[in-house]
Amino acid sequence: MKAFLYGVALQWKLDLRNKGILVTYYFVPLLFFLFIGTIFTSINPLAKDTLIQSMTIFAITMGAFLGTPIPLVELYSGDIRKAYQVGGIPLWTGAVNNFISAFVHLFISSLIIYVIAPLAFDAKVPENPYQYFGFLAIFLITCISIGGLLGLFVKSVSKLTMYSQILFLPSLMLSGIMFPADMLPKALEYAGYIFPATWALKILTSPNPEFLWFLPIILIFVATLTLGIYKLARIYRD
Amino acid sequence: MATAVEVINLVKRYENNTVIPGLTISVRQGEIFALLGANGAGKTTTLECIEGIRSYHEGDIRVHGRIGVQLQSSSLLENITAIEAYKLFCLWNKSKIDKETLHSFGIMEFRNKQYRTLSTGQKRRLHLAIALINDPDIVILDEPTAGLDVEGRVSLHKEIRKIRDSGKTILMASHDMAEVESLCDRIAILKEGKLAFLGTADELTGSHFGESKISFRVRNQFPEIKLSYSKLDQSERNYFTVTTTEIADALYELLTLLKEMDNEVLDIKIEHASLEERFIEIAKEGR
Numbered sequence: 035m036k037a038f039l040y041g042v043a044l045q046w047k048l049d050l051r052n053k054g055i056l057v058t059y060y061f062v063p064l065l066f067f068l069f070i071g072t073i074f075t076s077i078n079p080l081a082k083d084t085l086i087q088s089m090t091i092f093a094i095t096m097g098a099f100l101g102t103p104i105p106l107v108e109l110y111s112g113d114i115r116k117a118y119q120v121g122g123i124p125l126w127t128g129a130v131n132n133f134i135s136a137f138v139h140l141f142i143s144s145l146i147i148y149v150i151a152p153l154a155f156d157a158k159v160p161e162n163p164y165q166y167f168g169f170l171a172i173f174l175i176t177c178i179s180i181g182g183l184l185g186l187f188v189k190s191v192s193k194l195t196m197y198s199q200i201l202f203l204p205s206l207m208l209s210g211i212m213f214p215a216d217m218l219p220k221a222l223e224y225a226g227y228i229f230p231a232t233w234a235l236k237i238l239t240s241p242n243p244e245f246l247w248f249l250p251i252i253l254i255f256v257a258t259l260t261l262g263i264y265k266l267a268r269i270y271r272d
Numbered sequence: 273m274a275t276a277v278e279v280i281n282l283v284k285r286y287e288n289n290t291v292i293p294g295l296t297i298s299v300r301q302g303e304i305f306a307l308l309g310a311n312g313a314g315k316t317t318t319l320e321c322i323e324g325i326r327s328y329h330e331g332d333i334r335v336h337g338r339i340g341v342q343l344q345s346s347s348l349l350e351n352i353t354a355i356e357a358y359k360l361f362c363l364w365n366k367s368k369i370d371k372e373t374l375h376s377f378g379i380m381e382f383r384n385k386q387y388r389t390l391s392t393g394q395k396r397r398l399h400l401a402i403a404l405i406n407d408p409d410i411v412i413l414d415e416p417t418a419g420l421d422v423e424g425r426v427s428l429h430k431e432i433r434k435i436r437d438s439g440k441t442i443l444m445a446s447h448d449m450a451e452v453e454s455l456c457d458r459i460a461i462l463k464e465g466k467l468a469f470l471g472t473a474d475e476l477t478g479s480h481f482g483e484s485k486i487s488f489r490v491r492n493q494f495p496e497i498k499l500s501y502s503k504l505d506q507s508e509r510n511y512f513t514v515t516t517t518e519i520a521d522a523l524y525e526l527l528t529l530l531k532e533m534d535n536e537v538l539d540i541k542i543e544h545a546s547l548e549e550r551f552i553e554i555a556k557e558g559r
Binding site (some may be wrong): 036037040041045046047048051052064092105108109112113116117119121122124 | 323325337341343345346347348349350351352356357361362363365366386397400403405406
């Protein structure tokens with residue numbers, strides 16, 4: 035247990051030292067939040083109502099899809115994996131440590147947005163903060179598991195950038211966080227429903243979200259978790 | 273002498289390509305045993321099968337004791353510091369941080385440097401220290417000094433000798449003949465996954481294997497002579513070279529003939545093939 039906890043704390047520290055991860059977990063999402071917050075709230079005062087939710091979803095999606103897989107690709111595709119195997123470190127710890135570290139970092143990023151948005155842009159704070167953060171945690175876990183899956187399956191950082199963008203950009207454009215999804219052509223609007231970000235926006239901006247809205251997010255999480263365990267088992271076997 | 277590692281009829285295939293068609297070797301306790309071979313000869317595959325990180329198709333591997341491994345191409349997360357990495361491996365192996373090892377390997381000097389900023393030598397020393405964390409009985413080193421400068425090699429050789437002197441068995445793969453000659457008790461040369469030679473460095477380079485050269489200078493020139501055990505070449509007026517695989521018989525025959533001719537030997541030198549020459553010979557043709 036001591037070794038595991040040390041590994042988790044170490045991974046959190048290593049993520050802070052990793053420029054690629056810092057950029058995707060903190061710098062770009064928070065800069066984007068400040069930029070969008072300034073512009074959107076001056077153009078459309080109604081944007082203040084959903085600024086916290088939309089910018090948090092943006093930060094989490096970006097961090098989880100573009101940042102979370104990086105340490106996993108380094109660990110599972112290279113010689114580090116062998117070093118862990120012969121050195122007595124269980125391979126699953128890499129994925130689990132990375133998951134926990136990413137959760138903490140992205141939660142901090144979300145908290146920063148939650149605190150700054152009302153002060154800087156007079157953004158509307160969610161009515162029930164406990165419910166908000168509870169639902170946010172579900173979305174966060176799902177997004178990190180998607181990012182983790184990318185990290186387990188993709189074999190190089192250059193390929194990872196491509197696959198991550200293929201997921202991230204449509205998620206950003208079709209989920210409704212940049213502009214209302216109902217302004218999109220119907221086909222694209224429906225396509226947006228395959229991304230957890232679309233459902234998260236519905237859930238986080240509604241005072242009484244329906245249970246059915248959670249199902250796609252939960253299903254995606256279960257599917258990625260199953261595939262992730264399968265892939266880890268294969269890595270062990272190989 | 274008790275056996276530390278036994279590899280019995282090991283067969284390893286990659287798809288349809290059999291890289292090790294049935295290898296048998298045994299490593300004795302307390303010795304430094306080297307696996308030599310050209311690229312693709314099966315050294316790393318054999319070591320990885322012994323280490324348990326690669327499966328094999330047939331045969332048996334018996335390891336009598338705990339093993340510690342330094343891989344050929346090992347790596348760690350690039351922004352982890354040397355001391356963090358060492359501590360992480362210590363914790364997972366339920367071992368205490370051995371400050372003496374950290375000092376003797378010089379790790380304390382670079383303990384707070386991140387892995388990506390370490391020199392090749394520092395990385396090798398760190399990985400060797402990590403390999404020793406669980407106090408292994410057998411230490412497996414895959415090309416431990418590859419990529420190191422002379423100073424780095426000498427320093428690492430010193431550490432390897434210390435490890436052996438502490439009673440551990442060392443099984444290593446290497447490309448460096450000088451390293452093998454100076455460090456190893458026994459050598460196995462692999463060729464296409466098969467054992468082409470097994471013995472000591474002396475046996476490998478000694479007169480009873482391969483060709484040796486007898487160079488000598490005599491007072492008087494002599495007419496062409498036919499030798500039964502060797503071939504005679506004249507390099508200069510009174511300088512001759514005899515190439516032979518039967519050094520004792522050839523030397524006896526040569527000296528007897530010269531004595532019969534009443535010729536005086538002024539200078540004589542016997543040269544055995546170097547380890548490198550013998551290795552190339554065996555790797556090319558097999559014995």
